[in-house]
Amino acid sequence: MRAFTVVTSKVLPLDRANVDTDAIIPKQYLKSIRRTGFGPFLFDDWRYLDPGTLEIDPATRRPNPEFVLNDPRHAGAQILVARDNFGCGSSREHAVWALDDYGFRAVIAPSFADIFYSNCFKNGLLPVVLTAEEVQAIFECVAADADALFTIDLPAQTVRLPCGRVCRFDIHPHHKHNLINGLDEIGLTLAHADAIKAYEAKRRREAPWLFE
């Protein structure tokens, strides 16, 4: 997994609450059996005026000029900011893969849905929870100057706004450690293989019907 330490970037403002994973990546793209290539379909229904599928070349489609992702002022932003309950709905990790594949490294919101939140950490995408007031301040900064640069410092657990204001965020130490070091969680867990085997032997004695 790609490590995350410090990212400095413009911010893409997506001024919506309850952005669900169906909106982040619609169902027709979940038929892909790959992990990559979802970036061109990120926010597909909002981003394009005509319908798309895996078989249609996105370059041939009509972008929706009203949608913020198509606003050239925000091109190259690696940080997305949105309102409450970002990533609600389906467990599809494709939503995180699409954000990552598009080029986002972090999402800032006042709250995230639980499954989306944990999926982020498996893919080097940092979800940052700030207060609604802090998120509002970020929206206002971006509205005033789309080119303004924000810095997310994971080791320090801070977001620095262009005005100099610094917002602190919480993150579980386990998530932080794995993200900073880009660690493979399966490899780490398998280091506890003996503990898993010991647990399993005990469980087999206590609830043998689970192992029939």
Place this chain on the structure above:
Amino acid sequence: MGRTLYDKIWDAHVVKEFGDGSALIYIDRHLVHEVTSPQAFDGLRLNGRKPWRVAANLAVADHNVPTTADRIRGIRDPISRAQVEALDANCAEFGITEFRMNDPRQGIVHVVGPEQGATLPGMTVVCGDSHTSTHGAFGALAFGIGTSEVEHVLATQTLVLKKAKAMRIRVDGEVGVGITAKDIALAIIGSIGTAGGTGYVIEYAGTAIEALSMEGRMTLCNMAIESGARAGLVAVDDKTIAYVKGRPYAPKAQYWDAAVASWRQLHSDPDARFDAEVVLDARSIEPQVTWGTSPEMVVPVSARVPDPAREADPVKRSGMEKALAYMGLAPNTPITDIRIDKVFIGSCTNSRIEDLRAAAAIVKGRRKAPHVKLALVVPGSGLVKAQAEAEGLHHIFLDAGFEWREPGCSMCLAMNADRLEPGERCASTSNRNFEGRQGQGGRTHLVSPAMAAAAAIAGHFVDVRSMH
């Protein structure tokens, strides 16, 4: 101090505490479907890993499968076919039991698991699907996971988890005639919001929950995720045990008594402490209909579409305006004035035998309104379909102009050919009314099976209690 049901299941599955609030948790049952697993199997191959315990896994293709009778000849859409074939090949390669598309036991993974007894009380159950919360109806800790976690479970039989907070939602009293688990679920979401349960595991309790059948409890727990909670739970009682008994994966005779004795412990202790408590009065719950693009945008059938002008919070007001524009609805429209184009009765929320019986009871002897283009009934599994046909329910639907299909997820998320066209309005028994969920530009109203059936007959929403 007493423990909650969640505490008891959590404690029984801790392999190792990491001392920072997270723990390695053992997973008893892993359900697998075609959409969220191919990249996980690839991950195993890339790293030269094997499934830790093959027998813990059970696979079934459900999201992509066609629901038309011609599927016996295979899937026409080449991309859907490739995904289902990838599941077949992965299960064959790793030795995982799979109910293939034309197996009579095939169906929606959250219908199949309980039906087979593969979901048992006290288990940890996971699947790469958010509606895994369904299985909490059995007093099992069940939740959806992403594909990286699917790979983690395959490789290690565990997950690294941080313990959630515990919420209890009590629904006390007796619901009125014609009020179903779906109405209770929607009323709860309307009350606490789609993020009200975020960070929590919800235990549903109270006399109205105890009174629900296992099917009803599955509907309720299924929608826990729509209130933000990764898992929902209902305590084990006689109904739970009676449902499990005799199913193919249920404990064998020599273990049955010991299993039941341990399951009897699966309830919260009287002095258990919850981090949050919510109480609803069952008698106040009416049939529910969603009007917007989030399950929390829900009102009783007797109400009107809300007016954003009356919402003080600017973020909420803007969300309501966007939802009404997408749904093509004017504020203050009576819900019963909303005409529909299609009806979908199915999904992991409402495709079990009790759901089909409830819908058929309304449809019997009537016909769908002429302007309703399609009224689709999609049983949750091949076994549900067979049971319904043995009871003659399919004749009731077919005589009324409904379509009777093969099992699968179908128009809940429209990954197969069953979908809404842009602008079409649907009364749906599924779980999500998100933009585009049932087809790009489609407009979804979530309701109970009886309410969907009533809307199909009337051509618009109607209080099902007037049709009994």
